[in-house]
Amino acid sequence: MIAPSILSADFARLADEVAAVRGADWLHVDVMDAHFVPNLTIGLPVVEALRKVTDIPLDCHLMIDDPDTWAVRYAEAGVHNVTVHVEAAEDPVKIAKDLRAAGALAGLSVKPNTPLEPYVELLRHYDTLLVMSVEPGFGGQRFIPDVLEKVRAARRLVDSGELTVLVEIDGGINEETIERAAEAGVDCFVAGSAVYGAPDPAKTVAQLRRLAAGASGRS
Template sequence: MDVVISPSILSADFMNLERELARIAAADMVHVDVMDNHFVPNLTLGLPVVEKIVRVAPVPVDTHLMIEDPDRWAPGFAEAGAASVTFHAEAARAPVRLARELRRLGARAGLALRPATPVEPFVDLLPEIDMLLVMTVEPGFGGQAFLDVTLPKIRRARRAVEEAGLDVWVQVDGGVSAETVERAADAGANVFVAGSAVYGADDAAGAIGELRCLAAGAHAHRSR
């Protein structure tokens, strides 16, 4: 199970975004949160900015759409060149159709769940997606503390993926740091979104390397 580190630009300096993207060239992906101030109480950036990020980012772009009506808007992010487009189960009207459209457009399709949304109703959808995002904070704002109450859900998600024999990534987003990444990895996550833990560090590349090493160690311990 490969470890994927995806720093979130929500914690970056938006006035110097191209420079901030260059700081995380050692990462596997860059996580871009799109919020519409309706699905979540915050407003970030939209498709035109994501298009520019795709052009200058040194790594593939991992978009997380915290928006209403993703059925309408999500395909545009795949068309813009995002490598991965994740939409929320709570917002999508036709998640299977949307996931298939994202894949047809060449993006990995991700399905996100709020902390209180259970995994079980979506297990049958796993063959239709490439990644399941288990939110480890309430979506909307960066800098929140990791919710340990989500660890059993991460375990259930990983178990469901393994029992189905699928290559579906399990992503965690929220409060991921050197203090929490091992717990998430031990529970079965393999994709880690970290904002302030990376962008708040003097050495972003070093912080990325530390997260990757800690997660890989937890995976090795888990597989024994």
């Protein structure tokens, strides 16, 4: 699965930029509040507007201080997958239950330096695991290869039946890094500048999918 990140899109032409990634599996939307991360992007009104102009399922990544209050509102707005950060959530189990009750998938994200092991039991309440392969906050950063050990650990837990999460990765994904991430066990790849910096974003989405499928070893 390929999820283009509109963080790298032209915000003045969002409807056109969304249309340019036809064939994408999800559309990744980074919500930042300038508190949890040192950047301010978009919020619920823009997400609601995006829902009106695309059939691509929205994948909202909430990099915000108070996901306990805000996460369910994105689910109620029709977002397909709502991801919160374990480092910010006060009651992540309740968040997951509220998101599912509102009709969304529940996602949990971990920063590059956050270990996976303390949160394995918590992940049983979630549908997706988002492994950050850059420090959250800004697009266009270089991929941190060390996080792939975390991906491999998650893949083993999924393959053994201990977890049922979809494994997603975000940060520095491009034609040079996607195969390594696929080999490690990623299911869904967030790509921003690699897609929106290309002459033909839709063609790049298809190419990234081919590279990931060829390297994955899984159907």
